[in-house]
Amino acid sequence: xxxxxxxxxxxxxxxxxxxxxxxxxxxxxxxxxxxxxxxxxxxxxxxxxxxxxxxxxxxxxxxxxxxxxxxxxxxxxxxxxxxxxxxxxxxxxxxxxxxxxxxxxxxxxxxxxxxxxxxxxxxxxxxxxxxxxxxxxxxxxxxxxxxxxxxxxxxxxxxxxxxxxxxxxxxxxxxxxxxxxxxxxxxxxxxxxxxxxxxxxxxxxxxxxxxxxxxxxxxxxxxxxxxxxxxxxxxxxxxxxxxxxxxxxxxxxxxxxxxxxxxxxxxxxxxxxxxxxxxxxxxxxxxxxxxxxxxxxxxxxxxxxxxxxxxxxxxxxxxxxxxxxxxxxxxxxxxxxxxxxxxxxxxxxx
Numbered sequence: 001x002x003x004x005x006x007x008x009x010x011x012x013x014x015x016x017x018x019x020x021x022x023x024x025x026x027x028x029x030x031x032x033x034x035x036x037x038x039x040x041x042x043x044x045x046x047x048x049x050x051x052x053x054x055x056x057x058x059x060x061x062x063x064x065x066x067x068x069x070x071x072x073x074x075x076x077x078x079x080x081x082x083x084x085x086x087x088x089x090x091x092x093x094x095x096x097x098x099x100x101x102x103x104x105x106x107x108x109x110x111x112x113x114x115x116x117x118x119x120x121x122x123x124x125x126x127x128x129x130x131x132x133x134x135x136x137x138x139x140x141x142x143x144x145x146x147x148x149x150x151x152x153x154x155x156x157x158x159x160x161x162x163x164x165x166x167x168x169x170x171x172x173x174x175x176x177x178x179x180x181x182x183x184x185x186x187x188x189x190x191x192x193x194x195x196x197x198x199x200x201x202x203x204x205x206x207x208x209x210x211x212x213x214x215x216x217x218x219x220x221x222x223x224x225x226x227x228x229x230x231x232x233x234x235x236x237x238x239x240x241x242x243x244x245x246x247x248x249x250x251x252x253x254x255x256x257x258x259x260x261x262x263x264x265x266x267x268x269x270x271x272x273x274x275x276x277x278x279x280x281x282x283x284x285x286x287x288x289x290x291x292x293x294x295x296x297x298x299x300x301x302x303x304x305x306x307x308x309x310x311x312x313x314x315x316x317x318x319x320x321x322x323x324x325x326x327x328x329x330x331x332x333x334x335x336x337x338x339x340x341x342x343x344x345x346x347x348x349x350x
Contacts (some may be wrong), residue, residue, distance in 0.1 A: 008227060008346045014066055015223040021062035022215060023244060026055050030247040039252035046112065048253060050097040055248070056208040057090045059215020066219065074143035078131050082146055085124030089207040092117035118204045125206050128288075142285070145218045149286025158280045159292055161331060166300050169318040169327050170308040178317045179309030186307045193303035201299045206291060209298065213290040216241055216274070217281045230341030238274035242267030254314070261315045268325040273297070275332040282340040 033051050040048040064083050067075055075083075096102055096114030131137045132148045141147035149155075167190075173179030183189075201209075216237060225233040245266045249255055255262025273293075280289040304319065311317035318324040 149284030238271030
């Protein structure tokens with residue numbers, strides 16, 4: 001049988017099992033939390049906040065399970081060490097978040113994060129940094145895309161452009177009257193708060209952001225692109241990423257009271273951001289640039305709502321709304337002109 005056909009079948013098998021595990025775990029958790037606590041309200045916001053972070057841990061967990069099951073050659077000793085920290089964090093987070101806090105909590109954003117899993121997160125990111133210092137260790141991380149990557153200038157260029165568009169989007173909410181600041185319009189307070197949250201988030205919440213990005217931008221991307229090519233692959237990835245959020249949106253989260261338009265807004269956002277995130281990974285060969293971009297996205301929201309503008313209508317607005325996706329699409333369309341998307345499909349291989 002043709003080698004390309006065999007490779008295609010293997011990638012499809014790996015992709016299918018990954019998606020089944022990720023979606024089943026996410027939707028099942030949504031259902032359980034909904035049956036116990038109901039839709040998100042002020043009284044149960046904490047448990048839904050924990051659930052939001054828990055969701056993010058599933059894609060990388062599914063990817064690791066698949067890599068072990070299919071005996072991936074990327075599972076070097078150094079890769080296993082980083083995966084071990086992630087899995088330990090995941091187990092502790094679920095235990096402390098839903099059952100029993102071993103010690104106490106640490107306050108972060110509106111959430112009270114479990115302390116022991118937060119300590120593991122800090123130790124984990126320090127380990128990632130150490131393993132990327134020595135050339136030999138860094139080389140062993142390259143096949144799994146856990147090394148710092150190439151073309152390091154893109155760690156500055158893409159995140160700065162991305163952050164600028166995000167900030168502009170929230171400011172446009174204020175200027176157009178589509179949103180009002182929670183406290184006051186103050187750019188100085190925004191940046192002060194944002195920088196503090198970004199640093200703290202990189203220490204305490206990197207496993208959650210890594211959980212999504214390793215699943216989508218490494219495991220899924222490395223299977224979709226050879227099967228569909230770069231353009232179809234990144235579009236499909238964005239749709240999958242958006243649909244993965246559908247369960248929690250239908251239950252009233254993210255876009256309360258707007259389950260249909262909320263899903264449209266989410267899928268539009270994930271397609272556009274997916275192009276930018278995937279471009280960054282393709283240019284650097286590393287997942288960490290996508291982790292940084294995702295952290296910027298999440299850590300921008302709270303200070304933006306306090307000191308720039310909170311959307312009156314979450315769907316028909318800039319920021320996380322449809323208008324925000326349209327603004328970000330300008331950057332995405334420019335990036336789509338790059339040669340990095342010229343990836344041959346396996347079916348066209350000889």
